[in-house]
Amino acid sequence: MIPISKPKLSDLELKNITDAVKSGWVSSLGRYIDAFEHKFAEFCGTKYAISVCNGTVGLHLALKVLGIGDGDEVIVPDLTFVATANAVRMAQAKPVIVDVCRDSYCISPFAITKAITPKTRAIIPVHLYGHPANMPEIMEIAHTHGLHVIEDAAEAHGASIGGIRVGAFGDCGVFSFYGNKIITTGEGGMITTNDHALYERAKLLRDHAMSKSIRYWHTEVGYNYRMTNLQAAIGVAQLEQVDDFLMHRKNILDLYKDKLEGSGIECNPIVSAAPVVWMVCAIVDSLDRVRRDAVIGHMRASGVDTRPFFFPISMLPMYKPENNPIAYKLSESGINLPTFVGMTEDQVTKSCSALLAALEKVQG
Numbered sequence: 001m002i003p004i005s006k007p008k009l010s011d012l013e014l015k016n017i018t019d020a021v022k023s024g025w026v027s028s029l030g031r032y033i034d035a036f037e038h039k040f041a042e043f044c045g046t047k048y049a050i051s052v053c054n055g056t057v058g059l060h061l062a063l064k065v066l067g068i069g070d071g072d073e074v075i076v077p078d079l080t081f082v083a084t085a086n087a088v089r090m091a092q093a094k095p096v097i098v099d100v101c102r103d104s105y106c107i108s109p110f111a112i113t114k115a116i117t118p119k120t121r122a123i124i125p126v127h128l129y130g131h132p133a134n135m136p137e138i139m140e141i142a143h144t145h146g147l148h149v150i151e152d153a154a155e156a157h158g159a160s161i162g163g164i165r166v167g168a169f170g171d172c173g174v175f176s177f178y179g180n181k182i183i184t185t186g187e188g189g190m191i192t193t194n195d196h197a198l199y200e201r202a203k204l205l206r207d208h209a210m211s212k213s214i215r216y217w218h219t220e221v222g223y224n225y226r227m228t229n230l231q232a233a234i235g236v237a238q239l240e241q242v243d244d245f246l247m248h249r250k251n252i253l254d255l256y257k258d259k260l261e262g263s264g265i266e267c268n269p270i271v272s273a274a275p276v277v278w279m280v281c282a283i284v285d286s287l288d289r290v291r292r293d294a295v296i297g298h299m300r301a302s303g304v305d306t307r308p309f310f311f312p313i314s315m316l317p318m319y320k321p322e323n324n325p326i327a328y329k330l331s332e333s334g335i336n337l338p339t340f341v342g343m344t345e346d347q348v349t350k351s352c353s354a355l356l357a358a359l360e361k362v363q364g
């Protein structure tokens with residue numbers, strides 16, 4: 001079976017984690033934490049980075065640090081992983097779920113403008129599947145209306161627009177290091193920012209809001225959202241290889257595009273930005289959800305693991321339906337194809353053949 005995703009782990013990760021174990025620093029103090037935060041900020045071109053135990057709590061912490069809570073509205077895209085909207089709920093605020101652009105699959109600046117009310121406090125654009133959202137326009141809207149921007153960059157480490165990397169546009173950016181992300185720490189996350197006050201407050205709330213000067217004096221209810229030195233040891237090793245990872249992923253997409261050319265299948269977009277490849281996307285406009293899922297079934301039977309695009313957030317039972325036709329259509333016609341560092345050309349060829357054969361079966 002060709003997997004949809006698999007982490008690239010080698011002797012470098014093993015060496016660092018062995019070192020961390022031998023040092024005895026296995027919890028949330030240790031030199032790998034500092035090194036990982038420092039190097040990650042450098043990678044994004046931001047002044048600061050704060051490690052956290054996963055991307056979801058990173059989003060929650062970012063919202064809390066920006067003072068967003070009960071009665072506030074936060075605008076999020078309909079096509080994303082559920083964590084984007086759930087984090088808003090976790091902060092007691094209301095996610096306002098809007099449509100995406102057909103070309104980039106990312107949140108539509110026009111839809112954001114239409115959704116702004118006096119209660120709107122923030123926007124969370126998501127750089128979906130590695131493609132940056134339209135940050136110049138989103139930042140302009142945010143500026144005009146006095147809104148905060150939290151970039152959900154969980155799927156887009158290293159993507160940029162005009163030479164500026166994602167995570168450096170908004171008040172802050174949030175990354176994930178889950179096992180299938182561009183770099184991994186097993187579970188893990190990072191908040192990036194250029195704002196010193198935000199950085200200090202995130203560090204405080206990450207660690208139960210314990211006073212810096214009086215130990216075990218807590219001034220408010222905080223969280224334990226710390227990353228461990230063991231996770232960071234893996235992160236440091238991964239970050240050393242990230243440029244190679246990104247190049248390899250781009251090569252895989254180029255191979256897919258080459259082999260699917262002329263088939264009518266749309267692959268990952270490039271809209272006035274320098275995207276990275278988190279997952280290869282294949283969109284077949286003529287599919288509906290039932291036939292798309294049949295394609296996935298046929299591919300699995302021939303030894304190729306894939307995954308469907310996310311369900312629109314507004315279709316999930318804990319949210320309410322929205323009229324976001326672009327997100328709904330993309331959601332039912334999109335398939336993610338195997339994308340991982342170490343994938344061979346033969347495996348790309350096999351995945352493409354399986355896709356084309358499956359499409360033939362369901363389209364008759």
Ligand SMILES: *Cc1c(COP(=O)(O)O)cnc(C)c1O
Pocket residue numbers: 054055056057080081083084126152154155175176177178187188189
């Ligand atoms: C993975 C992901 C997250 C959450 O990250 P975790 O580390 O799994 O909590 C948030 N948003 C998006 C868009 C993601 O893909």
